Amino acid sequence: MIRSLREQVSLKRFAQGFTLLLAVVAAVINFWGVISSSTDASSNDRFLSIETAPADAVVIVDGREAGRTPIERFAVPGSELEKPVQIRKEGFVEIDTVLGFGVRHVFTLAPVPGDGPEDGASIASDTEGNDDDPDATAQTPVASPPRxxxxxxxxxxxxxxxxxxxxxxxxxxxxxxxxxxxxxxxxxxxxxxxxxxxxxxxxxxxxxxxLEADVNVASQPWGTILINGETTEHVTPNVLQLGPGTYEIGIRKLGWTAEQLEGPVGPITIEGSCDERPSYRLVFRLTQQ
Known part of the structure; x- marks a missing residue:
């Protein structure tokens, strides 16, 4: 009798434990399902679908060849909201544009002027609202070939x-x-x-x-060049090539005092330039003490 009761208690505990285990497994499966769905939903926004008429045009996305049209759901890395796209086909005007994700882009290629019956034909682009809804199409204005x-x-x-x-x-x-x-x-x-x-x-x-500037330093007689009060291995005359920063240029010669005759007085602030190369000229006169 006692043994039978013990067996019943053991079976009851086993059933409760097994039920709890099933509940935990179900919760884990549901959790990963939510994560997977969320990931899939967000990744859907990182695809490009492109069609051209005529087809078989080369598509380059952000400098990387994506293939030939028609292109279905080309995965695009990164976090930008749009990417630069070039569409090329021999005998047709090249398209250079910027496209967003999550929609289907349809282009009608224009023949290169002189190669077809309609010189200077325009480039028409349809942007379809969603890959899953082919009926949702928005016609964009006809654009001229890019200059x-x-x-x-x-x-x-x-x-x-x-x-x-x-x-x-x-x-x-x-x-x-x-x-x-x-x-x-x-x-x-x-x-x-x-x-x-x-x-x-x-x-x-x-x-x-x-990214550097030329600083021409001269003195009469020669002296050691100082940069921000620190002695350097350079002596005058010399052309220093200095990167971005603020510099105070001086001259030191034992037993002599320096007086600046030419150039900006005080610290020089150097910045990079995409115009002319920055340059400065500093001239000092040394007087024996």
């Missing part, structure tokens, strides 16, 4: 160059649509320098960004 120009950028001393956020090869020209674009040069020691540039249609823009 383009060429940009050549270099940086001294050598560093990384970015145009509109995309790193470029400084040895190759960049073809851009006419208008304003952003240039950023980056150096491991001197940091970043950002500038805007205006591209003209059919023109070439050459830009050299200088």
């Amino acid at each position: 383009r120009g060429t940009l050549n950028v270099s940086v001294v001393p050598r560093g990384d160059i970015y145009v509109n956020g995309t790193r470029i090869d400084p040895t190759a020209p960049v073809v851009l649509s006419a208008g304003r674009h952003q240039i950023r040069v980056s150096h491991p020691i001197y940091g970043d320098l950002t500038r805007s540039v205006t591209i003209t249609a059919g023109g070439t823009t050459d830009i050299t960004c200088h």
